[in-house]
Amino acid sequence: MLWNALTIAVREIRRNLLRGFLTVLGVVIGVAAVVIMVSLGQGATESVTSQVESLGSNLIMAIPGTGVGPSGGSAPGFRLSDAEEIAAGVSGVRAVAPLRMVGAKAVYLQEDWSTQAVGTTVDYFSVAGWAFAEGRPFTEAEFVGARPVCVLGNTVVSELFGQQDPVGARIRLKGLTCEVVGVLAAKGQGAMGQDQDSVVVLPLSTVQRRLAGRLGDRDVDRMMISARDGVSADRVVRDVTDVLRDRRGIRAGEDDDFSVLDTKEIADALSSTTKILTYLLGAVAAVSLLVGGIGIMNIMLVSVTERTREIGLRMSIGALPREVLLQFLVEALVLSLIGGLVGIVLALVVSYVLAQAMGIPYIIDPRINLVAFAFSAAVGVVFGYAPARRAARLDPIEALRFE
Amino acid sequence: MTSRAPIIQLRDVTKTYGAGSTAFRALNGIDLDIKAGEFVAIMGSSGSGKSTLMNILGCLDSPTSGRYLFAGCAVEGLSKEQRALIRRHYLGFVFQGYNLLARTSALENVELPLLYRGMSRGERREQARRALDAVGLLPWRHHASNELSGGQQQRVAVARAIATSPRVLFADEPTGNLDTKVSREVMELITDLNRTQGITAVMVTHEPEMAGYADRIVTVVDGTIASDSRRRGDGVESEVA
Numbered sequence A: 001m002l003w004n005a006l007t008i009a010v011r012e013i014r015r016n017l018l019r020g021f022l023t024v025l026g027v028v029i030g031v032a033a034v035v036i037m038v039s040l041g042q043g044a045t046e047s048v049t050s051q052v053e054s055l056g057s058n059l060i061m062a063i064p065g066t067g068v069g070p071s072g073g074s075a076p077g078f079r080l081s082d083a084e085e086i087a088a089g090v091s092g093v094r095a096v097a098p099l100r101m102v103g104a105k106a107v108y109l110q111e112d113w114s115t116q117a118v119g120t121t122v123d124y125f126s127v128a129g130w131a132f133a134e135g136r137p138f139t140e141a142e143f144v145g146a147r148p149v150c151v152l153g154n155t156v157v158s159e160l161f162g163q164q165d166p167v168g169a170r171i172r173l174k175g176l177t178c179e180v181v182g183v184l185a186a187k188g189q190g191a192m193g194q195d196q197d198s199v200v201v202l203p204l205s206t207v208q209r210r211l212a213g214r215l216g217d218r219d220v221d222r223m224m225i226s227a228r229d230g231v232s233a234d235r236v237v238r239d240v241t242d243v244l245r246d247r248r249g250i251r252a253g254e255d256d257d258f259s260v261l262d263t264k265e266i267a268d269a270l271s272s273t274t275k276i277l278t279y280l281l282g283a284v285a286a287v288s289l290l291v292g293g294i295g296i297m298n299i300m301l302v303s304v305t306e307r308t309r310e311i312g313l314r315m316s317i318g319a320l321p322r323e324v325l326l327q328f329l330v331e332a333l334v335l336s337l338i339g340g341l342v343g344i345v346l347a348l349v350v351s352y353v354l355a356q357a358m359g360i361p362y363i364i365d366p367r368i369n370l371v372a373f374a375f376s377a378a379v380g381v382v383f384g385y386a387p388a389r390r391a392a393r394l395d396p397i398e399a400l401r402f403e
Numbered sequence B: 001m002t003s004r005a006p007i008i009q010l011r012d013v014t015k016t017y018g019a020g021s022t023a024f025r026a027l028n029g030i031d032l033d034i035k036a037g038e039f040v041a042i043m044g045s046s047g048s049g050k051s052t053l054m055n056i057l058g059c060l061d062s063p064t065s066g067r068y069l070f071a072g073c074a075v076e077g078l079s080k081e082q083r084a085l086i087r088r089h090y091l092g093f094v095f096q097g098y099n100l101l102a103r104t105s106a107l108e109n110v111e112l113p114l115l116y117r118g119m120s121r122g123e124r125r126e127q128a129r130r131a132l133d134a135v136g137l138l139p140w141r142h143h144a145s146n147e148l149s150g151g152q153q154q155r156v157a158v159a160r161a162i163a164t165s166p167r168v169l170f171a172d173e174p175t176g177n178l179d180t181k182v183s184r185e186v187m188e189l190i191t192d193l194n195r196t197q198g199i200t201a202v203m204v205t206h207e208p209e210m211a212g213y214a215d216r217i218v219t220v221v222d223g224t225i226a227s228d229s230r231r232r233g234d235g236v237e238s239e240v241a
């Protein structure tokens, strides 16, 4: 009986391909949306992880507050002396770069560009892996003297100077005039899709005294620590934590009010955000699959009315109500399965193209394809039921007389 | 010929549509016997109850009261499903509108009732071809139904009705949509199937010429049988006792 229903349903679909296409369009789009969203999200997660990990396994971050992101706002910042003590006192540490970041508008003649001013030490360039395209880093003397000198990221150069040579020029940052001494080689997009080259690097002392809003500000927002080769990151994290607890006067038994993370932990923290986003997007897309199901129900209800005479004929030649029910259910199921398959193929193509365009890895996750496929089958059965039942309840005489 | 037992026996059958003040009695005490192998035409004016009678005979509907024995079995009390199974296994239908599946080949249309009998693919093909051959449309088997003329479509419908070798073939105004020439072809086809294959045929028509092809003419007036005449071999009509 099931095989029979399948034969009849497939013939019925073949008989009116356009109707079938319109019926499943919603499911095709719904399934494609789910699969595209999730696979792009997974690609983004993958790209975050791999970019952070490409920073090298010996990079460690110290951030006030616990957890990555805006949650750590209330904890006090670090001091330059924290960085100095870590550099001097923790044996596994190669160098420490304290960072103070201030949003600032950079102005050169008529051009301006909103960017990030980073105050740091000379070690920053090696710790963060910057190469110089032109010029030089600021010197120790310039650092100590809090001189108004700066090093520009590639984006800032192209926005302010175009093709001109910026080295030696003077730009204005929030009212501070400073001389450009060097240009950083481009790095491209960062782990979260931000432009890493939109940056102006200055001596920490210059930023603290002359750019930060408050007078006598000595805060440091975070520290980038690079461990010596061959030293376990875990040990350095532990030692740095001990030093910082001591310096911040945290007693035994009290919780840290700062985090020290190695690259793996940073990657995990960042990718957990994109993972949540992925599931959110997937859920939104799943709603469109649901709407696709309602589309199936809608068109099948119309088609039951349109096919009333056909149903009457089938019943008059001996089709049982439950066979008519089964026929319509199987029809809805077959259609939505085809829709699911087409949607998956469409999603594979579209997410490949989008992944290329967005420069993120192209990931095929069989699980999400399976789930979307199963979901489309469920949609077919659930939303095919009402029309099928309506068809099965028709009276053969009235159905045959239907105009 | 007269010794054969009736395949259809109606006893005091009534059919009432609606209830209460709007109730309408479409059939009012019908007694009718039809023997296997007969070709019966049911005539009458519009609204007299021909289709109602036909629907009951064809187990599409059940009578409000009275008895209906089909091949000796009482069918008046059967459920919808049981009636559907009787139609599936013993009856064939031809309607005024041909009711073929559009965009479907003649062969697949004829296969349809065989599909519901759960026949294997090979058997189905074979039997459908034989039925199409019987109505002279074998060369047209791969044409979609909407590519055929009205007369051809009705012949496909006849082939569909006889493909299952039914005990009785029911036809409600089979020539209602056809012109005279094509109507005659269809009538000759049904007559031929009745004569050569012994298929019992019951046909509703209001055209005396088409009724003339039948062995027996039952006339319905206001839900009762007003006359029932049988044509002898010599063409002379006589009243059935």
Ligand SMILES: Nc1ncnc2c1ncn2[C@@H]1O[C@H](COP(=O)(O)OP(=O)(O)OP(=O)(O)O)[C@@H](O)[C@H]1O
Binding pocket: B017, B018, B024, B026, B044, B045, B046, B047, B048, B049, B050, B051, B052, B053, B206
């Ligand atoms: N489903 C129904 N509900 C109510 N009344 C009905 C129904 N079907 C038929 N009738 C009534 O029963 C009477 C007989 O109808 P029937 O269809 O049997 O007539 P008929 O002889 O086939 O007429 P025609 O030649 O026009 O087809 C008519 O008066 C019709 O209005």
Ligand SMILES: [Mg+2]
Binding pocket: B050, B051, B052
């Ligand atoms: Mg009628």
